[in-house]
Amino acid sequence: MNGAARTRVSAALFRRPWLRAGLLLSGPTAWFVLIYLGALFLLFLSAFWSVDSFSGKIVHSWTLTNFETLFKVSAYRTIALRTIGIAAAVTVTDIVLAVPFAFFAARxxxxRLQAALFVAVLIPLWSSYLVRxxxxxxxxxxxxxLNWFLGQVGLGSVNIGYSNWAMWIVFSYIWLPFMIxxxxxxIERVPESLIEASADLGARGWRSFRSVLLPLILPGILAGSIFTFSLTLGDFITPTLVGGAGSTFIGNVVYQEVGISNNVPFAAAFATVPLVIMGIYLLVARRLGAFEAL
Amino acid sequence: MIGSGRWSRIAFAVWAALIMLFLFFPIVIIMLYAFNPSNVQSWPLSGLSTRWFSSTWHNTEVRQALWLSLRAGLLATGVAMLLGTMAAFAVDRFRFFGREAVSLVLVLPIALPGIITGMALNSFISFNSLTFSLLTIVIGHATFCIVTVYNNVLARLRRTQSSLVEASMDLGADGWQTFRYVTLPMIATALVAGGLLAFALSFDEIVVTTFTAGAQNTLPIWIFAHIRNGQQLPQVNVVVLFVILVSLLPVALAQRLTRDTGVLRSGRGAPAPGPARATAAPAIGAGAAP
Structure with missing residues (x-):
């Protein structure tokens, strides 16, 4: 392109902002709509399809069989409840661990220590999930x-590797920075004066925390809980590596149905469970103002 | 007041120290295991040695997996840098229908549980009868990496003045020249930082990859498979040490490059505490991913 033509093109673009916006948006939009959102939609549709038991091919006719199986077979109910239960336990644990730490860090x-603590929280956040x-x-x-240490201090040994306890510890560990x-x-955004006022009015530490600080930082806690809850709901690596015989998660079933049984419709149906739960969770969180804290 | 008494301050400090111990203890332990001279993975280690390093280095499976991870990471980073920058410019410079939704949509691939993103991409791939290959891995990784570049570039754009662009145009520069000599230098470090973070994200991703890779192994998939089967664990430990170092290096660099926006703190989901908060990117759902 020579100089004059280039000037004309840029002048034309300059006069038509919608054209510039359109050109800029075309790439990312095409990618996301065609690949990702399209795929999500396809996934949702396929939950209502089924697999022909002879040919193993997907039958494209509407059916609710997959969801019926989910509700009727008690094993699947147990797995769903276990997943949700551990996700909730992990969220509560991380809140308990994170709030005093964050209070120390912020107040x-x-x-200088703040800066150091900040980097120290980021390092685990960014180092490999699988490795941790x-x-x-x-x-x-x-x-x-762990058992070596317990032996050294004379407490015997525990056998919690490959169990739900192990999953609880590991999930709480992995997602803790997302809560902190x-x-x-x-906590940093809460004006110091409010806490001072609470103290002036005679509130002691615990009362100030419960009646003043906690309501103000609730959106932040909820924002963190979106991550701890959602990430636990959809995991299958941790249950595979540290879970035991009775530690199957929704993610494990989905992974097996896709990778081994090749039953994508059923996997899709089961995957809608965390999707729906997260949808509801996000709606509630938004009402409570968690999105402003994100 | 909370935390004003001497004892309560000490209690908070002890708690913080314990949390630090909790966060770093496993990382230190796993790094030590790379120097375990024995085949047996038990504690305490019988000594420290580098005897597994050379056999790991010469392991062809490891090399192939590393090579695949590097290619996938670089290609996905390239795509993410291009698309993420385009989206950031569109959101910063223009008002259009659905503008508020852009951030939310871009963050979905890592905010939704990994299996959902993975399965969705998996059904996309089989629906279009694509072969599982490097290409499908790159498609998957690029999809969740875009948001890191987008967040970084957008944060920088919000801190730069559009008057500079106008001045450049007034002085007779055309659109390309303005982009090349004014805009690009302004966003360069943020763009590179976003790219580095995207690479770090891609390099240790596993959940989405298991749904988009065919028979080949990326490094994390190789590690996962060998941990599960309990094979070649000494070499796994060495690879793990390497992965920790490789995934932290880009993050450290990115942090230096984006001191102004502090976007790193929000780049992976959580918002930014600290003094930079006021100027940092409002990282709506800036995303989170293992």
Whole structure:
């Protein structure tokens, strides 16, 4: 293109902002609509299809069989309840661990310590997820660090590797930074004067926390819980690596149905369970103002 | 007041120290295991040695997996940098229908549970009868990497003044020249930072990859398979040490490049605490992913 033509093109573009916006948006939109949103929609549709038991091919006619199986077979109910239960337990644990830490980081620590703590929270957040799960598998194993330590202090040994307890610990560990950061940000935004006022009015530490600080940082806690809850709901790596015989998650079933049984419709139907739960959760969280804290 | 008494301050400090211990202890342990001289994965280690490093280095499976991970990461990063920048410019410079939804849609692939993103892409691939290959891995990774570039570039754009662009146009530069000599230098470091983070995300992703890779192994899939089968664990440990170092390096670099926006803190989901908050990207759902 020569200089004059280039000037004409850029002038034409300059005069037509909608054209520039359209050109800029075309790439990302095409990618997301065609590949991702299309795929999500397809996934949702296929939950209402079924698989021909002889040919193994997907039958494209509407049926609710998959959902019926989900509700009727008690094993699937148990798996769904276990997944939701552990996701909830992990969320509560992370809140309990994160709030005092975030309070220290936001209100008590010096500026320099704050910066150091911040990097220290980011490092686990960004280091490999798989690697950290593997680390816990070694720590909790029978011959691992935990039992060695308990032996050293004379407490005998525990056998919690490959169990729901192990999953609870590992999930709480893995997602903790996702809870710390929004809570930290929320505590930082609370004006000091409000807490002072509460103290002036005679509230002691616990009362100030419960009646003043907690309601103000609730959106931050909810924002963190979106991550801890959602990420646990959809996981299958941790149950595979540190879970035991009775630790199957929704994700494991989905993975097996897709990878081994090749029953995509059933997998899709089961995958809608976390999807629907997260949908409801997000709606509630939005009403409570969690999105402003994201 | 909360945390004003001497003892309560000490209690909070102890709690914070314990949390730090909790966060770092497993990482230190797993790094030590790479130096385990024994075949047996038990604690305490019988000593420290680098005897598994060379056999790991010469393991062809590991090399192939590493090569695939690097190619997939670089290609996905390339796509993400292009599409993420386009989306960031559109959102920053224009008002259009659905503008508020862009951030939300871009973050979906990592905000939704991994199996859902993975399954959706899996059905996309089989529906279009694509062969599972490097291409399908790249499609999957690029989809969830776009958001990191988008967040970084958008944060930088919000901090730069559009008057610079106008000045450039007034001085006779055409659109391309303005982009090349004014806009690009302004966003360059944010763009690179976003790319680095995208690469880090891609390099250790496993859930989506299991649904989009065929028979080949990326490094995380190789690790996962070998942990599960309990094979070649000493070499797995060495690879794991390598993965930790490789995934932290881009993050450290990205952090240096984006001191102004502090977007790293929000780049992976959580919002930014700290003094930079006021100017940092309002990282609506900036996404989170294992």
């Amino acid at each position: 008590i620590a010096s500026r 799960v593997f680390a816990w598998r070694l720590i909790l194993a029978k011959e691992g660090v 950061l929004p809570v930290w940000a929320a």
